[in-house]
Amino acid sequence: MTGRPAEPSQDRYEGTVLLSLDVNGERRQVAARVEKTLLEVLREEMGLTGTKHGCELGECGTCTVLVDGKPVLSCLALAVEYQGAAIRTVEGLEGDGRLDPLQEAFARNGAAQCGYCTPGFLLAARALLDKTPNPSREEIRDALSGNLCRCTGYLKIFEAVEDAITLAGGSPASGVRRPAAGGSAL
Ligand code: FES
Numbered sequence: 676m677t678g679r680p681a682e683p684s685q686d687r688y689e690g691t692v693l694l695s696l697d698v699n700g701e702r703r704q705v706a707a708r709v710e711k712t713l714l715e716v717l718r719e720e721m722g723l724t725g726t727k728h729g730c731e732l733g734e735c736g737t738c739t740v741l742v743d744g745k746p747v748l749s750c751l752a753l754a755v756e757y758q759g760a761a762i763r764t765v766e767g768l769e770g771d772g773r774l775d776p777l778q779e780a781f782a783r784n785g786a787a788q789c790g791y792c793t794p795g796f797l798l799a800a801r802a803l804l805d806k807t808p809n810p811s812r813e814e815i816r817d818a819l820s821g822n823l824c825r826c827t828g829y830l831k832i833f834e835a836v837e838d839a840i841t842l843a844g845g846s847p848a849s850g851v852r853r854p855a856a857g858g859s860a861l
């Protein structure tokens with residue numbers, strides 16, 4: 676059977692770029708399609724699945740990562756535009772085998788239930804405490820206002836951030852007396 680020759684197949688690598696990203700203090704090179712979001716590249720190309728998919732509309736905050744110390748919604752960020760920036764994910768929170776005080780405080784205050792929102796909250800809170808070591812309850816509430824949680828009702832999350840300040844040797848500006856592990860301040 677004769678017919679028109681087949682169209683040359685499209686190069687499967689067309690639209691793919693080699694990205695060089697600084698993630699959790701490590702320079703990593705990955706090939707990814709140019710339209711991939713930072714969320715997709717972190718999870719699918721780098722295996723950093725601590726950063727979660729949520730709404731992918733910029734509304735839930737569960738995909739929050741830090742870029743040069745500031746919270747960024749990775750579902751709305753094109754990975755190609757973040758080369759040269761210092762990206763930090765939840766996997767980069769602990770150091771030298773020690774949990775970040777926020778991780779410890781979230782665990783002992785019951786601030787993580789299903790845990791899906793937790794990485795985003797931890798990173799948004801880390802950005803706050805790095806900038807404002809002793810924030811008021813109002814400042815904590817403001818800093819976390821872009822992050823949604825379906826489980827905790829938020830109070831335990833705010834308490835955990837205040838507990839992390841205490842664990843790091845500070846004292847929360849709210850003056851809230853910290854509960855013993857597992858207890859509540861209210
Ligand atoms: S998944 Fe990014 S804001 Fe919801």
Ligand code: FES
Binds near residue numbers: 789
């Ligand atoms: S702990 Fe379940 S959504 Fe926040």
